[in-house]
Amino acid sequence: MECRVLSIQSHVVRGYVGNKSASFPLQLLGFEVDSINSVQFSNHTGYSHWKGQVLTADELHVLYEGIKLNNVHHYDYVLTGYTRDTSFLEMVVDIVQELKRANPNLVYVCDPVLGDHGSMVRLLIIRVPCCMCVHAVMDLLHAMGPDTVVITSSDLPSRLGDRFLVSLGSQRHVRPDGSRTTQRVRLEVPKVDAVFVGTGDLFAAMLLAWTHHYPTDLKTACEKTFSVMHHVIQRTISYAHELAGPGRRPSPPQLELRMVQSKADIEDPAIVTEATVIS
Amino acid sequence: MECRVLSIQSHVVRGYVGNKSATFPLQVLGFEVDSINSVQFSNHTGYGHWKGQVLTAEELNVLYEGIKLNNVNHYDYILTGYSRDISFLVTVVDIIKELKKANPSLVYVCDPVMGDQGAMVSSYPHTSSYAKWQPLLLFCDIIFHRLLTGRKINTEEDAIEVMDLLHKMGPETVVLTSTDLPSKQGDQFLVALGSQKIKKPDGTNTDQKICMDIPKVDAVFVGTGDLFAALMLAWTHQHPKDLKTACEKTVSVMHHVIKRTITYANEMAGPGKRPTPAQLELRMVQSKADIENPAIVVEAKVLQKSSQ
Numbered sequence: 008m009e010c011r012v013l014s015i016q017s018h019v020v021r022g023y024v025g026n027k028s029a030s031f032p033l034q035l036l037g038f039e040v041d042s043i044n045s046v047q048f049s050n051h052t053g054y055s056h057w058k059g060q061v062l063t064a065d066e067l068h069v070l071y072e073g074i075k076l077n078n079v080h081h082y083d084y085v086l087t088g089y090t091r092d093t094s095f096l097e098m099v100v101d102i103v104q105e106l107k108r109a110n111p112n113l114v115y116v117c118d119p120v121l122g123d124h125g126s127m128v129r130l131l132i133i134r135v136p137c138c139m140c141v142h143a144v145m146d147l148l149h150a151m152g153p154d155t156v157v158i159t160s161s162d163l164p165s166r167l168g169d170r171f172l173v174s175l176g177s178q179r180h181v182r183p184d185g186s187r188t189t190q191r192v193r194l195e196v197p198k199v200d201a202v203f204v205g206t207g208d209l210f211a212a213m214l215l216a217w218t219h220h221y222p223t224d225l226k227t228a229c230e231k232t233f234s235v236m237h238h239v240i241q242r243t244i245s246y247a248h249e250l251a252g253p254g255r256r257p258s259p260p261q262l263e264l265r266m267v268q269s270k271a272d273i274e275d276p277a278i279v280t281e282a283t284v285i286s
Numbered sequence: 287m288e289c290r291v292l293s294i295q296s297h298v299v300r301g302y303v304g305n306k307s308a309t310f311p312l313q314v315l316g317f318e319v320d321s322i323n324s325v326q327f328s329n330h331t332g333y334g335h336w337k338g339q340v341l342t343a344e345e346l347n348v349l350y351e352g353i354k355l356n357n358v359n360h361y362d363y364i365l366t367g368y369s370r371d372i373s374f375l376v377t378v379v380d381i382i383k384e385l386k387k388a389n390p391s392l393v394y395v396c397d398p399v400m401g402d403q404g405a406m407v408s409s410y411p412h413t414s415s416y417a418k419w420q421p422l423l424l425f426c427d428i429i430f431h432r433l434l435t436g437r438k439i440n441t442e443e444d445a446i447e448v449m450d451l452l453h454k455m456g457p458e459t460v461v462l463t464s465t466d467l468p469s470k471q472g473d474q475f476l477v478a479l480g481s482q483k484i485k486k487p488d489g490t491n492t493d494q495k496i497c498m499d500i501p502k503v504d505a506v507f508v509g510t511g512d513l514f515a516a517l518m519l520a521w522t523h524q525h526p527k528d529l530k531t532a533c534e535k536t537v538s539v540m541h542h543v544i545k546r547t548i549t550y551a552n553e554m555a556g557p558g559k560r561p562t563p564a565q566l567e568l569r570m571v572q573s574k575a576d577i578e579n580p581a582i583v584v585e586a587k588v589l590q591k592s593s594q
Contacts, residue, residue, distance in 0.1 A: 018297075020349055021320045021358060031313050034571045041300045044326055047341075049352025058352030060345055062326075070299055073328025073337030079300060079564050260358050267313045 010219060011039040013106070014086040015067070015099055016208065018044035020059075023264040024051045024205035025088055029212035031266055032235075032273045036216045041082070043070055045090060051204045053259045064098040071102050082106055084215055086116045088208055118211040145177040145191070154179045155218060155225065159210060160196075171195045174233065176282075178218075178225040192226050192282040194233055199240055201247070201257070205264050210236055213273075226282045233280045238272035239264055289523060290318040290360065292385070294346070294378060295367040295512065297323035299338075302568040303330045303509035304367055308516035310570055311539075311577045315520045320361070322349055324369060330508045332563045343373040350381050359388055363519055365395045367512055397515040439465050442479075446495060446589070449481035453493075458483045459522060459529065463514060464500075475499040478537070480586075482522075482529040495589040496530050500537055503544055505551070505561070509568050514540060517577075530586045538583045542576035543568055 012033055017025030026042045033040050045067070048059030062070075074080045085103050090096050107113045141161060148156045157176045165171035174194045181187055213235050217228040242265040247257035291312060296304030305321045312319050324346070327338030341349075353359050364382055369375050386392045439445050445465060452460045461480045469475035481495045517539050521532035546569040551561035 018321075018323065020322050021353060031310065034310050035314075035574070037571060039571060042297075043299050044297065044323065047323055047326075047349065049349050050356060050358070054356050056352055056355035058348045058355070060341075060348070062339075066339055069337045069339070070326065070328050073335055074300060076335035076337070077329060077333050077564060079329070260356060267316060267318060270314070270316075 008037045009039070010037070010083045011041065011081065012084040012086055012215065013041045013043070013082045014212075015043045015045055015102075016086070016088040017046040017048065018042075019048050019050050021050045021263075022205065022260075023209070023266050025208055028205040028208035028264065028266070029086060032209060033212050033216060035270060035273050036220075038084075038216065038219075041074070043067065045088075045095065051259070053202075053204050055259075061092075062095070064092070064094040067095060067098050067102075075105075080106060081109055082113060083110070084114050084116060084219075086211060086215060088118060088211070114215075116211055116215045118207060141175050142191070145175065149177065149179055149189075157214060157229070159207075165195045167195045170198055172198055174229075175285075176225050176229050178223075180223055190225050191285045192229055193285045194229055194280050194282045196233055196280060197237070199244065201244060201262060203240065203243070203262060203264065204259070206236065206240065209239065209264065209266075226284055229282045230278050230280060231276050233282075234276040234278050235269075235273055237279050238276060239266065239269045242269055242272075287316045288318070289316070289362045290320065291363040291365055291519065292320045292322070292361045293365040293516075294322045294324055294381075295365070296325040296327065297321075298327050298329050300329045300567075301509070301564075302513070302570050304512055307509040307512035307568065307570070308365060311513065312516050312520060314574055314577050315524075317363075317520065317523075320353075322346065324367075324374065330563070332506075332508050334563075340371075341374070343371065343377040346374060346377050346381075354384075359385060361385055361389060361392060363393050363395060363523070365397075365515060365519060367397055367515070393519075395515055395519045397511055439467060442467065442497070442589070445479045445497075446481070449479065449495065453481065453483060461518060461533070463511075469499045471499045474502055476502055478533075479589075480529050480533050482527075484527055494529050496533055496586040497589050498533060498537060498584055498586045500584060501541070503548065505548055505566060507544065507547070507566060507568065508563070510540065510544065513543065513568065513570075530588055533586050534582050534584060535580050537586075538580040539573075539577055541583050542580060543570065543573045546573055546576075 014026055014029050016029060019025065019027055026044055030040045030042055044062065046059060046061045048057050050057055085106060087099055103115055141158060141163065144158065145156045155178045157174070159174050160172050161175065163173040165173050174196050176192045178190045179187060180190070210232065213232040214228065217231045218225070221228040243262065246265055247261040250261045251257040293305055293308050295308060298304065298306055305323055309319050309321055323341065325338060325340045327336050329336055364385060366378055369378070382394055437444065437448050437451065439448055445462060445467065449460045449462065459480070459482045461478070463478055464476050465479065467477040469477050478498045478500055479496065481493055483491060483493045486492055514536065517536040518532065521535045522529070525531045547566065550569055551565040554565040555561040
């Protein structure tokens with residue numbers, strides 16, 4: 008498999024968020040990952056202290072220029088995360104537009120999307136906090152451009168009870184005969200009693216990987232993605248509680264994802280969540 | 287295994303040098319890797335073009351401060367590469383000293399030199415500070431060792447003497463990754479040597495010295511030195527009293543990665559054409575299985591076991 012991802016996310020010296028969360032799993036699954044670090048911090052901002060430096064829009068441009076001058080600006084995927092800085096985001100958009108000209112099949116995985124850049128987004132992950140008609144939401148998002156939409160958590164009641172939340176996915180295809188079809192799936196995902204950082208970044212990376220391996224089978228792609236998340240999170244919770252000791256709440260350092268230890272699960276996840284095809 | 291490495295090396299957006307070269311293999315082998323990127327460049331400097339930014343000594347210090355304030359400045363290994371900037375190097379040394387106070391068993395793996403930069407190293411003014419670092423694991427380039435020990439290596443006896451001299455400066459493990467010694471297998475091979483000090487159960491010291499013939503490769507690779515250092519860290523950790531096995535595994539992984547890379551590069555370039563730097567990037571991700579469990583392709587010879 009020769010598949011190259013450009014990932015523009017944060018870097019932390021210690022722990023797993025942003026590029027630290029996305030790179031290793033993608034590399035394990037055989038993807039070439041080029042990574043632009045939008046910041047370099049000591050650790051994520053959920054710790055008591057954090058220190059570091061941010062990349063400016065200009066510096067981002069300079070790095071991209073280097074790639075372009077060598078004529079190696081050819082990517083199959085671009086993966087970006089959250090950014091507060093509008094000028095940085097604008098530079099990202101310019102870069103993505105150019106990359107799309109170099110490769111019209113480029114898939115831009117964005118978690119989350121901001122405003123009017125939806126037109127170029129093919130794969131989108133969104134967290135919808137309020138209770139809306141999910142079909143309507145997903146159709147609205149498709150209308151903005153993305154062929155694949157995943158709502159990672161909603162307030163829909165789960166049929167398995169209140170220890171579960173409902174996630175949904177929707178993927179549009181064009182059949183060989185030219186007609187359009189949409190596959191919609193629904194998953195009941197066990198809630199976890201902890202706050203994790205970096206899980207969203209891992210999720211986006213895994214969804215990229217599994218939709219790549221199963222391009223017309225959103226059901227399987229979602230099952231694998233959610234299953235990997237489950238294994239990593241379970242391992243992390245167990246370890247965190249072990250470190251913290253009985254009756255004590257684990258600290259942010261203790262709750263860092265057990266990424267390296269989850270290698271086997273990332274490579275070949277045992278399926279723990281079955282997705283239901285709902286249309 | 288709960289083993290944490292702090293790696294202070296360069297980062298390239300594309301390709302495999304510095305932290306890009308070291309991190310994935312170490313993670314694949316189960317190490318937690320904290321990485322401080324000393325620079326962020328688009329790609330390594332062997333391409334037609336390269337662009338990016340460097341971390342100042344002050345910024346390095348700020349990052350370390352963040353780690354320290356959270357009381358997570360506890361490492362089993364620290365891995366650093368090449369740095370041109372003296373003030374940066376001085377800050378690295380200060381950090382290592384502090385980490386050693388936090389964990390006296392810390393092992394500092396230092397690969398101080400890139401071969402082609404020999405001219406720069408020979409004018410490097412702070413050579414004596416290397417000695418003061420007391421690195422426990424030291425990888426020497428042929429030029430660097432000459433600088434430190436003042437000795438040239440013409441014979442195996444010379445090599446042994448040089449390694450003993452380097453031991454006296456602190457490191458318990460010394461590896462000469464390439465020498466000009468003639469190989470018994472002919473001129474398609476180069477000779478590498480290693481020496482490790484071991485404490486016997488009865489308290490006396492002994493050392494294991496080994497020698498390997500390594501097939502030469504007809505290409506210039508970038509990032510292989512960084513990969514080598516990371517692998518030596520990993521395999522000496524897994525085989526702490528068995529330098530022979532550690533070296534055999536390390537050199538074998540290097541062989542598989544390089545072979546795969548050459549094949550791919552030549553395929554990309556086409557018949558009769560020289561591959562470009564971009565095409566010669568190490569096939570790191572594709573070599574995962576070899577990194578995890580390398581088929582041994584080179585046997586190290588144990589030279590001598592002597593008591594001191």
